[in-house]
Every structure is written in C-alpha cells, then in structure tokens.
Amino acid sequence: MNIYRIHLVLIIISLLSITFSCSYRDNSSPQVQEAAGVINRVLPEYADQFILKLIEKEKGNDIFEIEPQNKKIIIRGSSGIAICSGFNYYLKNYCNSVYNWRCGSNLNIKGSLPTGFKKVRKVTPYQYRYIFNYCTFSYSMAFWDWSQWEKMIDWMAMNGINMPLAPMGQEIIWQRVYKKYGISEEDLKDFFVGPAYNAFGRMGCIDGFGGPLPQSWIENENILQKKILSRERQLGMTPVLQGFTGHIPPALAKKNPGLKFTNLVWLDFPATYLLDWEDPLFTQISKDFITEQTKEYGTDHLYAIDQFIEMEPTSRDTVYLKNMSREIFSSIDQADPEGKWVIQTWPFKTPEYWNKERTKAYFGGVPDNRMIALELMGESWKYTGWYKHDGWYGKPWIWSVISNFGDNVSMFGGVTQIADNLQNALSSSDRGDLAGMGMMMEGLDYNPVTYELVSDLMWESSVPDLKVWKRKFLKSRYGNLNDTIISGWDHLFNYYYTQSGLFEVNPIIKRPFQVKEDIWPSEDAVSGARDLMAASSGLQDIDAYRYDIVNLFRQVFGQYAGHLLYEITINYQDKNIKQFDTSVNEFLELSHKLEELMATREEFLFGKWSDDSRKHATNPNEKELYEWNARAIITTWGGRILYGYAIKDWAGLYSRYYLPRWEKLFAEMRSEITGGKKLD
Amino acid sequence: MISWEDNWVGLHEENLVSAPTGNSIAIAKQIWDQYGIKLLNQK
The missing domain is CATH 3.30.379.10 (Chitobiase/beta-hexosaminidase domain 2-like)
Structure with a gap:
C-alpha cells in the first residue's frame, strides 16, 4: 500500500x-x-x-x-x-x-x-528542416502503427525536423473527390496500389500493383494520419501534404471520352495516366482535392507535387512547360491562397531532357515565394543540381541528403562528401536562396552516423571540423572513449564513410551465381571489428554498441562469405568433391551463424517486418495480401528491372530465402562433379 | 529460380521469429574467434 x-x-x-x-x-x-x-x-x-x-x-x-x-x-x-x-x-x-x-x-x-x-x-540558420522521401513510406514505414510513429516523431523533434513529408491517408480523400466525378470505390481498385507500394502509386509511377487496397486499410490509415499530423503540429512542425500531379485513375479516362491525358511509362510497368494540365478538369480536381484534404486534415499550406519522377513530359517546348507549371500553381492558389508547391529536384538531374532552358521555364511558371525546391542528393556532387540550375532560379531550396536507396542494409555513407558539398554550397555566391537542410532517405537506413551529422549541421552556420565531430559522435554513442574504440572507428570511418552510396553488398543475399572473384573484407573493416570487439567488456551493456557490433559483423563476415563462395567455385571447377563439400559446409555454417547474430536485434528481423504487415489485417484475405506485399517489395519487387532493389540482409531470410537458393545451385554443381547433368 | 522466388513471395508463414533472441556480444565473440583471427592473420 x-x-x-x-x-x-x-x-x-x-x-x-x-x-x-x-x-x-x-x-x-x-x-x-x-x-x-x-x-x-x-x-x-x-x-x-x-x-x-x-x-x-x-x-x-x-x-x-x-x-x-x-x-x-x-x-x-x-x-x-x-x-x-x-x-x-x-x-x-x-x-x-x-x-x-x-x-x-x-x-x-x-x-x-x-x-x-x-x-x-x-x-538554426535554416528556416526549413525537412525529412522523408515518398519511398521511406514504402521501404521502411509501410506497416508501422502509432507506437512506431510516436518514437519516430520524438526522434524527429529532437533532431530539429520542422517540415516532414506526410502523404499518408490520401486515398480516402481521393475516394471522396472522385465520387463527384462518377468514379466509385470499385473503379479505384485498379488505381490504388498495395500498402508496401504506396510511394510509387502516389508518385504516379504505377497503378494497382500489390492491391487491391482494402477499405479497412484506407480507413485505418486515415485515423493514423490524423494522429501523426496532430502530434507533428503540436510540436511545431508544418507537414507537407499531397497536391495534385495530374495522375488519375484509368477509370476516369475510360468514362470521359475526349479527356486530355498522356500515358507515362515507368521502367517495365504498365503505363499510368497523367491528366493534361490544359484539360479543364485538371484545375477542378486539384482544387477539389486540396479543399477536401484541408477539411479532413487541416493544412500548413505545403503541397508535394512531383509529376515526372524518372519520367519525362511529352513536349520539349519551354512555353508548354512554363504554362504547365503556371496552371498547376494556379490550381493550388485557387484552393489555398497561401499554398506553396514543394517539388523534388530529382528529375532535373537528367540534362538530356531537363536542360537549363527547360528547367528554368518549368520553375518560371511559379512565383518565387510559392515554391520550395528539394535538392535530393547533396552528398553527390554529380547529382547535385543547384550549381547547374542557378541556385534553383530564385526559389527557396533545401539542401538534402538521400544517402540510402531501397533501405539497403549495408555500411556506407558519404560523411566526407556531406561536409564538403554542404560547405561548397554555403560558401558559394551562386547558391541562391538556400533556406533549409533535409534528409530524404529512401529507407531509414542502418548508418546512424550519416543522420546524426546532418541533424547536427542543421544548427550550425558552417561545417565543423569533422575530426572533432567524429569524436563527439562516438562519445555520445558509447559514453566514454578509449584508444581502442577510437582506433576501431578510425578504420571504419576511413573505409565505410568516405564515399557516398552503397558499394559493398553482402554476397550471401545476392542471387546465386558462380563467384569468380575472390571477395575479402577490407583490412580496415577487419581491424575495426577487432578493435570494437576488444572494447566489449566496458561497452556491452550499451544498446548502441550492441547494435554497432551486430551491424559491423554482419557486414565484415558477410564479405568473408564471398571468399568461401569463391572457393566453392574453384573446387567445382577442379572437380574436387571433398574440398567442394567442405567449402559448402563452411559457407552454410558461417551464414547460419550470421543469421543467429542478426536475430539478436529487432532491426534485422524479417519476422518483425512480416508480422507488422499481418497485424493490420481484419480478415484472412487481407493477411495474405499484406504478407505478399511485405515479401515482394524486399525480394522480387515486381517487374524484372527492380528485382532485388530493396533486398534485405536480415535474419529469417537466410534460412528461408537466400540459402535454399544457394543450396539449389550447390546441388546442381555437385551433381555435375559426380557425373550428373552439366550445370546450366 | 524465378518461379521458386515468385512462389516464395506467395507463401504464408505465421510463426516467424519476430522478437530478438540471443546475446549479440557472445555470438559476435564466437564469430570473431572462429573467423576473425584467421582474417587478421591473412592480412
């Protein structure tokens, strides 16, 4: 008592x-x-x-x-x-x-x-601190519930984010809007994509794939979106909601003969429908959507509109492009006189179409104070656009890093490039109205160092000495430092964090093939693993340290598995059955051990991702659909071009997916060695 | 291989391990002892 x-x-x-x-x-x-x-x-x-x-x-x-x-x-x-x-x-x-x-x-x-x-x-020198990419809502957050979102928003607030992308819950708005145009919920079933593919439906790349999206999902996401927006706004954030790009359901085109639209093709997927801005319905639908969305979710006057993500307009005429963006802006303005168009600059990295003349024309249709440009990949100088496009033609813009594609599970990150390229922008007189910093990762990633750096930079007017910053980063991660930890991380920084982009994929998770190159982990990586392991007695109770050990060992010894695969190929070529069996067993033993290691952390568990998907189901059919979505996007993806784009180095996939495939190949190799059919 | 993969995507499995199990550091030590030292010596 x-x-x-x-x-x-x-x-x-x-x-x-x-x-x-x-x-x-x-x-x-x-x-x-x-x-x-x-x-x-x-x-x-x-x-x-x-x-x-x-x-x-x-x-x-x-x-x-x-x-x-x-x-x-x-x-x-x-x-x-x-x-x-x-x-x-x-x-x-x-x-x-x-x-x-x-x-x-x-x-x-x-x-x-x-x-x-x-x-x-x-x-902070930055008015805008942005987070998320449409893809993040597919590759990392597709099956999140409120408990996960709450932690994410806490992290965002602590890391200075004030402008999160918030495209969720838009399908219920589209249902209401299209009802006015004679399009029923049934008609929209080949339009809305499955939950794991939401990003690509919302960006107009695909229709219907992974669906049909159940009504219970649409209604539950509506509730979740309200909770997310409420919490974000109460903390002072201004979420970016959806605007109308012109992407329309096929049923609208079929039911309205004479409607002006074009078909856009993304990779090897069937064409989607883009309503022409010159059609009178364009402005009407845009206005109706923003009005209906505002009624449901309120507004902070920021609307994401990206018409041509990895696709091109049909006309190359600059007058056409300027009129198009003017009309899109006008449709926002009519629904929300304070509305601003938030645009990703990703398409404009392709100079074959988006040369300076056309990009300037497209940006020119919108008043400077009514558009915000998102520079997507600041860590890559090659794909950075501000210096090729006059600092985005007078529009305020946000310098962001993308860093991760497809939520790839690997150690990498352009820490050096982030520091150098941001400093280049800050010190350039041609930078235009650089008004923000952002993180636009396709997946939430497995390299905290990248995002700690970006969020720290959001409160600095110049880039600090990286050597000093790295020490601070390590101190916050481990509490106390000693020479062994510093030495270990110096190796890791030197190897993994001096170039941007994924450069070292675990051979175990690749589609089986005869490995003809002897793959070894780098000396820096092995030395880093040695030093971090040696520091375990003082650090093993720290969650961040345990995460780092699992992530690093997954990476280093996954590469060593590449060497074992090479030995298997050599023994197969030499027809040395004894050595072949030995190397196969060694490969399988190491793979199972790595799977056991990853199973100690929730971040690397396939079962967690799969279970999270099934929890949303209200009946057995939905369970099947959500599980298919969860499995497909991280393996086959869909189509053939994107196979393995979002592949995961996770426990649960080794024993169920990767190793059975390798074992099929090994069985065929063994059969050939012992006089059976020649390997195809 | 493609048909095997497509088939796998369509499977339904209820009893996957969805919560962490095991001691990260102890398993990492085992891996280090078995493979890491060998890698260091081969540098």
Missing part, C-alpha cells in the same frame, strides 16, 4: 513539475507540453529535472538555450521542436548519450544530471 502511495505522490510531483515548468509566459502552451512529453518518453527517470520554457524566434528562425540552474536544466526554445533539439544537444554534449530508437540508443546516465557547463545558445 505504501508503495502505491509513494508512486502516487511521485506521479503528482512529476505532473506538477511538468505543468509548472512549462513556460513562464504561457503554462498551457501545447508545444511546451508536447516537448515535455518527448522528454518523458525518452528519459522518464530524469524528466522532472528539466524546466522548459517557450521563447521568441530569432529573426524568424528557431532557437534554443540550455542552462543549468539549481541542479536542474533549463531548456528554452522557440518551439516544441527547438526545446526537444536543446534536450538532444544536452544529451549528446553533456551527458555523452544519444537517443536512436532504430539503430541503438545510449541513455545510460548514471547519478545526477551534469550541470557543469555554461549557458548554451543555438540559432
């Missing part, structure tokens, strides 16, 4: 502490309350040690201050996000801790909170 009383008193004290510490100006500020909620979830045992206050922005930009006072920590911020960012800064810089719910946290704070520092004040 006494225990319950003590708990009750503690809860009351805790609640009072949050309530009274919210703000000296406005105790009821929702943003302060939401920031307190984040701290409570991330660091519950210390939550009452923080006093949170709302302050004014500085010249329109977010600001936070951190100050110790009477053994407590005062965090002042100009928004819920700014307060959470201050909290994160304090964790990383003074508690040597980090919160990363997907790639391992380090929140092992011992004793009382550190107070031995002077007041810190940080102002």
Whole structure:
C-alpha cells in the first residue's frame, strides 16, 4: 500500500513539475507540453529535472538555450521542436548519450544530471528542416502503427525536423473527390496500389500493383494520419501534404471520352495516366482535392507535387512547360491562397531532357515565394543540381541528403562528401536562396552516423571540423572513449564513410551465381571489428554498441562469405568433391551463424517486418495480401528491372530465402562433379 | 529460380521469429574467434 502511495505522490510531483515548468509566459502552451512529453518518453527517470520554457524566434528562425540552474536544466526554445533539439544537444554534449530508437540508443546516465557547463545558445540558420522521401513510406514505414510513429516523431523533434513529408491517408480523400466525378470505390481498385507500394502509386509511377487496397486499410490509415499530423503540429512542425500531379485513375479516362491525358511509362510497368494540365478538369480536381484534404486534415499550406519522377513530359517546348507549371500553381492558389508547391529536384538531374532552358521555364511558371525546391542528393556532387540550375532560379531550396536507396542494409555513407558539398554550397555566391537542410532517405537506413551529422549541421552556420565531430559522435554513442574504440572507428570511418552510396553488398543475399572473384573484407573493416570487439567488456551493456557490433559483423563476415563462395567455385571447377563439400559446409555454417547474430536485434528481423504487415489485417484475405506485399517489395519487387532493389540482409531470410537458393545451385554443381547433368 | 522466388513471395508463414533472441556480444565473440583471427592473420 505504501508503495502505491509513494508512486502516487511521485506521479503528482512529476505532473506538477511538468505543468509548472512549462513556460513562464504561457503554462498551457501545447508545444511546451508536447516537448515535455518527448522528454518523458525518452528519459522518464530524469524528466522532472528539466524546466522548459517557450521563447521568441530569432529573426524568424528557431532557437534554443540550455542552462543549468539549481541542479536542474533549463531548456528554452522557440518551439516544441527547438526545446526537444536543446534536450538532444544536452544529451549528446553533456551527458555523452544519444537517443536512436532504430539503430541503438545510449541513455545510460548514471547519478545526477551534469550541470557543469555554461549557458548554451543555438540559432538554426535554416528556416526549413525537412525529412522523408515518398519511398521511406514504402521501404521502411509501410506497416508501422502509432507506437512506431510516436518514437519516430520524438526522434524527429529532437533532431530539429520542422517540415516532414506526410502523404499518408490520401486515398480516402481521393475516394471522396472522385465520387463527384462518377468514379466509385470499385473503379479505384485498379488505381490504388498495395500498402508496401504506396510511394510509387502516389508518385504516379504505377497503378494497382500489390492491391487491391482494402477499405479497412484506407480507413485505418486515415485515423493514423490524423494522429501523426496532430502530434507533428503540436510540436511545431508544418507537414507537407499531397497536391495534385495530374495522375488519375484509368477509370476516369475510360468514362470521359475526349479527356486530355498522356500515358507515362515507368521502367517495365504498365503505363499510368497523367491528366493534361490544359484539360479543364485538371484545375477542378486539384482544387477539389486540396479543399477536401484541408477539411479532413487541416493544412500548413505545403503541397508535394512531383509529376515526372524518372519520367519525362511529352513536349520539349519551354512555353508548354512554363504554362504547365503556371496552371498547376494556379490550381493550388485557387484552393489555398497561401499554398506553396514543394517539388523534388530529382528529375532535373537528367540534362538530356531537363536542360537549363527547360528547367528554368518549368520553375518560371511559379512565383518565387510559392515554391520550395528539394535538392535530393547533396552528398553527390554529380547529382547535385543547384550549381547547374542557378541556385534553383530564385526559389527557396533545401539542401538534402538521400544517402540510402531501397533501405539497403549495408555500411556506407558519404560523411566526407556531406561536409564538403554542404560547405561548397554555403560558401558559394551562386547558391541562391538556400533556406533549409533535409534528409530524404529512401529507407531509414542502418548508418546512424550519416543522420546524426546532418541533424547536427542543421544548427550550425558552417561545417565543423569533422575530426572533432567524429569524436563527439562516438562519445555520445558509447559514453566514454578509449584508444581502442577510437582506433576501431578510425578504420571504419576511413573505409565505410568516405564515399557516398552503397558499394559493398553482402554476397550471401545476392542471387546465386558462380563467384569468380575472390571477395575479402577490407583490412580496415577487419581491424575495426577487432578493435570494437576488444572494447566489449566496458561497452556491452550499451544498446548502441550492441547494435554497432551486430551491424559491423554482419557486414565484415558477410564479405568473408564471398571468399568461401569463391572457393566453392574453384573446387567445382577442379572437380574436387571433398574440398567442394567442405567449402559448402563452411559457407552454410558461417551464414547460419550470421543469421543467429542478426536475430539478436529487432532491426534485422524479417519476422518483425512480416508480422507488422499481418497485424493490420481484419480478415484472412487481407493477411495474405499484406504478407505478399511485405515479401515482394524486399525480394522480387515486381517487374524484372527492380528485382532485388530493396533486398534485405536480415535474419529469417537466410534460412528461408537466400540459402535454399544457394543450396539449389550447390546441388546442381555437385551433381555435375559426380557425373550428373552439366550445370546450366 | 524465378518461379521458386515468385512462389516464395506467395507463401504464408505465421510463426516467424519476430522478437530478438540471443546475446549479440557472445555470438559476435564466437564469430570473431572462429573467423576473425584467421582474417587478421591473412592480412
């Protein structure tokens, strides 16, 4: 009984502490309350040690201050996000801790909170701090429920994000809009794609693939989207909702003879329908959609519209392009006079079509203050567009990294390139209106270093010394550093994080083939593994360390499996059956051991992804559909061009998918060696 | 191979391991002892 009383008193004290510490100006500020909620979830045992206050922005930009006072920590911020960012800064810089719910946290704070520092004040130079790519909603988040979203939004707030893409729940809006045009829910069944393919339906690349999308999914996502938007807005974020690109259901074209549309083909998928901006229905549908969406979800006046992701317009005429973008903008403006068009610059990396003249014409149809351009791949100078396109022709733009494609599970990241290319942009007089920073990863990725760097840079007006930054990163991840850890990570930084893009795929997860190249892990990678393993006695209780060990060993010894596959090929060619069997067994033994290692972490579990998909089902048919979606997108994808694009190095797939395929090949090789049929 | 893969995609499995099991560090140590030292020596 006494225990319950003590708990009750503690809860009351805790609640009072949050309530009274919210703000000296406005105790009821929702943003302060939401920031307190984040701290409570991330660091519950210390939550009452923080006093949170709302302050004014500085010249329109977010600001936070951190100050110790009477053994407590005062965090002042100009928004819920700014307060959470201050909290994160304090964790990383003074508690040597980090919160990363997907790639391992380090929140092992011992004793009382550190107070031995002077007041810190940080102002972000960036008005916009963007996150997500349409693809993230497929490759990583397709089957998330609120519990996962809540953690993600906490992380976003702590990492300064104020402009998240939020395209979910749009299908229910389309149903209502198209009803007015005589298109029934039944008619839309070959239009909406399956849940894992949502990104590619919403970007107009494919129709109907992986569907039909059940009504229960559409309605449940509507509820989830409202929760997401509500939390994001309460923290001070301005979500980017969907706008109308012209992508229409086939039924609309069939039921309206004379409708002006073009067919666009993406890779080897059947054509989709793009309503011509010159057709009177274009503006009407766009207005209806934004109006209906605003009724359902509210608006922050930001609309994502990308017409030509990896596809080209039919006309090459600059006047046509300018009129097209003018009409699209006009349709936004008529529905929302404050509306801004948020556009990915990914298509404009293709100079064959999108030369300077055409791109300038397309951008020219929209007033400068009504469009925001997203530079997608800042870490690649080759695919960076701002210096080829006059700093995006007067439009405010956001420098982003994409880093990850298809949520590939591998160690890589252009840490050096991020620092160099951002500094190039910041110091260039031709950069135009560089107004933001962003993360536009296709998948949430397995390399926390990349995103920690980008989020830290969001609060800096210049790029810090990377050597110093790396030490801080490691300190936050492991608490304390010693020479072994530093040496180990120096190897890893040198090898994995000095080039952008995936460069080392685990041979085990590739489609079986005769491996004719002797693959070995690099010396740096092996030395890094040696040093990190040697540091285990002091670090093994830290979640971030355990994540890093699993991720690194998966990577290093997956490469060693490549050497074993090479030996199998040599023994097959030599017709040495004894050595062949030995090398096959060694390969299988290592593969099973790696699978056992990955099974210790939720991040690398196929069963988690599969189960998450099935949990959304309301009947056995839906279970089957969702499971098919979950399996297909990470293996065969669909069509033939994209096979393996989003392949996963996960436990559960080795024994069920990758190894049975290898074993089929080994059996055929063995048969040939022992006088059977020649391998095809 | 393609038909085997397409067939696999259409399977339904209820009892997959969906929660982590085992000790990451202990298993990593086993892997290191068995393979890592060999790799170091072959540098």
